[in-house]
Structure formats: structure tokens, C-alpha cells
Amino acid sequence: MKGKYSEIKVDKIIKKFRNIDGGWSWTKYIAGPYLGCSFGCAYCYNLENGEDDSVTIKHGAVDKFRRELKELPKDVITLGDYQPAEAGERLLRAMLKIVAENNFPLHIIEKSPLVVDDIDIIKQISQNSWAAISVSVTSSPDDPDTSAGLNLFEPGTATATDRFKIMSEMSKQKILTGAYCVPVIPFIGDSANTIEAVIKSTKEAGGKYFILGGLVIPEPFDQLFWKTLKDNFPKLESKVKELYDINNSAKYLSYLKNLEVLSTKLCDKYGLWTHIPRPINHYPKKLRPNKSIAEYFYLKSRFARSNGLSIKMEDAYLALAFLLDNLDYNICHDYQKQDFKALEDSGLTVELAKELEGQIRVRL
Numbered sequence: 001m002k003g004k005y006s007e008i009k010v011d012k013i014i015k016k017f018r019n020i021d022g023g024w025s026w027t028k029y030i031a032g033p034y035l036g037c038s039f040g041c042a043y044c045y046n047l048e049n050g051e052d053d054s055v056t057i058k059h060g061a062v063d064k065f066r067r068e069l070k071e072l073p074k075d076v077i078t079l080g081d082y083q084p085a086e087a088g089e090r091l092l093r094a095m096l097k098i099v100a101e102n103n104f105p106l107h108i109i110e111k112s113p114l115v116v117d118d119i120d121i122i123k124q125i126s127q128n129s130w131a132a133i134s135v136s137v138t139s140s141p142d143d144p145d146t147s148a149g150l151n152l153f154e155p156g157t158a159t160a161t162d163r164f165k166i167m168s169e170m171s172k173q174k175i176l177t178g179a180y181c182v183p184v185i186p187f188i189g190d191s192a193n194t195i196e197a198v199i200k201s202t203k204e205a206g207g208k209y210f211i212l213g214g215l216v217i218p219e220p221f222d223q224l225f226w227k228t229l230k231d232n233f234p235k236l237e238s239k240v241k242e243l244y245d246i247n248n249s250a251k252y253l254s255y256l257k258n259l260e261v262l263s264t265k266l267c268d269k270y271g272l273w274t275h276i277p278r279p280i281n282h283y284p285k286k287l288r289p290n291k292s293i294a295e296y297f298y299l300k301s302r303f304a305r306s307n308g309l310s311i312k313m314e315d316a317y318l319a320l321a322f323l324l325d326n327l328d329y330n331i332c333h334d335y336q337k338q339d340f341k342a343l344e345d346s347g348l349t350v351e352l353a354k355e356l357e358g359q360i361r362v363r364l
């Protein structure tokens, strides 16, 4: 069902995460004026989507957003999910203006060309604070057969051609942009040729980064995915089910590792980053060294598997990044004073402590 733009009351409009989305979009806050999504992606597990593709407008979204944002410490806020309703309502546009007025760093992840209508405000945010526009795209216009297959899983969304146009428009305005190639659909959108074509198109559209992520299909949000797969690719159903066998997660982890290795190699070939560099300057000056060292450990965690490290190391790097991110003093100063209050009880291994020390030393 489309075009149901009734209103709903919500208590809060900004969702605040306990920890940032380190190594990915660096998001601390997320907000949007719409509840639900009309695009009907078969792999969607957005809890706000409900059971159909109807969209509801959050009552008083813009005023609530203004009030709530003013109360928050500056950190990256993700906006997006441009719905067709936005063309008339312009609620996201009003929220972007508030982000600009308050100098918050902005991340947008988007499939809809409507975001280009707001390029003037995004450019302003990019110049005065920081903005990264991640275009959600998993196939290239140069690979029409794969695009057509993948489009069956995203029936209401823009074509790959239109999504790369978003990227080139942002890039022409010198706004940081790149590809969020998520989710990669197994055996349909995961060949080396497909991934390379998306990376090549990203480079040609002026994107700076390419981020790859696997398909997550948690129950009970998986039914539409399995139906779409069965209806359109019946021969692949058992293969994909085997890959997602919860009794053999090693198989999927190894599959994902191979994809990450491939993606890193191809990003090197085309001169793209495999991640978005963390924006640091909006943090208080004394905390910037912590944030920068935390960035290092977030990325160590994110790429642990493709670098052949264990899940234990992946978790340890992430825990250390969270710890550093939440310190309220400059760790480099305390290192000089040989005073590691917060780290003493954190259970760091000797190796990790040495790695941390190395990161501190290069920032002294």
C-alpha cells in the first residue's frame, strides 16, 4: 500500500546509541520524520517498517528534532530514508537546516535521488562541519543483468544509474561521498566482476570510499527475502540456506571474509578507501587524541577477520575502542603522567596494551 501519509505521535525523534557505529558511518544519533518505508526491500529488517510498505509521518517531527538536538553533545547524526512523501512535505529538508544551524556532523545513507534536492544545505554542512553521503548501491549500470536481478529484492527503489547520479552530484559539489554496497546478496550480487563493476562506477562517479557488508536476515523479518529468492531464483534457495545455516556459522564467516579481502584488494586497485575517515574536529580538543586512537581500534576490529585475526581479537579491539571513546580525559596526557586510571581495570592483554602505547606515542 502506498500513499498512506497519516500522522503518528512519537515521544522522541532522535535515537541515541550507547556507542558509535565505529568503523562504519561513525553514527551516534539517528533520526527521521517518517515511520515505515515505501520501497519494500525484501531484505529489510527495519523494525520501524511494520508489516507493509505504508508510511506514516511523525507528528511535530521538525519541532521535536530542533528541541532534542539542542540538548545533545555534538556527534555524527544520520538522517535519511527519503520517502516519496518528502517531495511534498520537505520535513527532512527542515531537519537538515537544523543540523546546519547547530553545526552537527552529518551522515546520510540513501537510495533515493530526492536527496539531491537538498544538496545546497548538505554542501553548507559539509563546508562548516562535516558531511558524508553514502549511496546505498549494490550493482553497477555497466552490469545490467545483475542490476535487474538485484532489483527484484528492492522493487521500489531507484536504478543503479540514478543512484550513481546522486554520487556524482555530491562529488561535483565537493561533498564527501561513496558507496555502501550493503547487503551483498549471495550468489546473485557477490561475484568478483559485480563487486569490481560497483567499485569502478564509484570511482568514476567521484566517490571516495566503498563499504561492503553482507546480508543479515534475522527472523521474523526474513520471510519476504526467502519468498523473493524462491520465486525468482529457485535454484539458489538451498545454496543460500546452506550458507546461512545457524549450525555452521563458520561457513558464512569464511564467505564474508573472502568478500572483504576481495573488496579491500579492489579498493586498492581503484584508489578508494574501505572506510569513511572519522570526523574528529567537532569533539572537544582534549578528547580528539582519544577519538583518533579509538578510530584506529574500531578499524582494527572491523577488518580483523579479513586480516586473519580471531573473533576474540575483533571483540577486544572493539571493546578498547569503546573504552577510549568514552574517556573524559586526554589519554596522551595521562600516559605522560603514567596514570592509567580507567584502563587499569579494563583487562587489557599485554599485546593490546603495547599496541595502545604505540598509538599514544605517535600522537605525543
Ligand code: SF4
Pocket (backbone or CB within 6 Å): 037, 038, 039, 040, 041, 043, 044, 045, 046, 049, 081, 111
Ligand atoms: S529502503 Fe529498503 S532497506 Fe531501507 S528502510 Fe526502506 S525498505 Fe528498508
